[in-house]
Amino acid sequence: MSYNSPLGKLLLVANDHSLIGLWYEKQMYKEKMMPKEMKETDNHPILKTATYWLDDYFAGEKSDSSNLPLNPEGGSFRKLVWSIISEIPYGKVQTYGEIAKEVAKRLGKETMSAQAVGGAVGHNPLCIIIPCHRVVGSNGSLTGYSGGIDKKIILLEHEGVELSKYIIPQTGTRK
Template sequence: MTYTAHYASPLGDILIAERGGALIGLWIAGQDCASDLRGETVEERETPLLRETRAWLSRYFAGEQPAIEELPLAPRGSTFRQRVWKLLCRIPYGATTTYGALARKVAAETGKSRMSAQAVGGAVGHNPISIIIPCHRVVGAGGSLTGYGGGLPMKIALLEHEGVDMSAFFVPKHGTKL
């Protein structure tokens, strides 16, 4: 059984989901969660973990820096995606990295000479636990802000909330998820 609850954030409604005592999803209004919950028996119900997640989000939006490790996470995905999502969790609050830098880390961890930044971007784009697994902290080469499932205005709002200096970033004229 998957349990869901809503959280009214300063950036809009957020749907959170847990199964078996671990968080499996967090979607900002406008993000598609249908594929992540397909085939699930879903019930909206308050659970201890969903209460904890709401408290975590409240602290985050109040300007605190709650640790990701405070919440049990169980995003579903391939071994490759899991590896990328773990790397996302290492990006410090208020910092950014690039898809290319993540690709180099994946290559180093797996003993490969190189890794495709596009493959890493695909894994980042399929992160089912937005905000907590901070995919919004990943930017394109040269400062491009492309590629956020919640939309670029949401990515910009999250980065600004974390105090990121936005002067080096730009919104591309063409790209995905603009």
């Protein structure tokens, strides 16, 4: 199902039981993440619920995704990272390093690679709903958004994040 958002077209995909994909039209890795089993009909109740969630989000409501049946496809490490990202509050950010520390804690390890976390973040199959746009570099760089840094900036501004604290990659300066 296609959804016309303020950021361009989004593709929503579900199986019989849950939402399994939400991608920008030209998102990196989209083809690699596309599931084999999916429903794209506009009448699918899960897809309708997801579009209502997106309508609320883009209207400025702090939407809770707990009423959406989500089941992103990925290994246990990626699913753990996506679960932690889902806990980042609306209008807040966390660094890859902070997420890596939380992953290590939950796995009972002393450390975890922020780069490994970055790989999982970059392959998030449910953009916006699993808010990977809220993940920033340890130096405050707005980096690593497979939908494009321009979209990451728009989403963070939409959520009220004060971007003057962060480095914009194209310019190397704070906004």
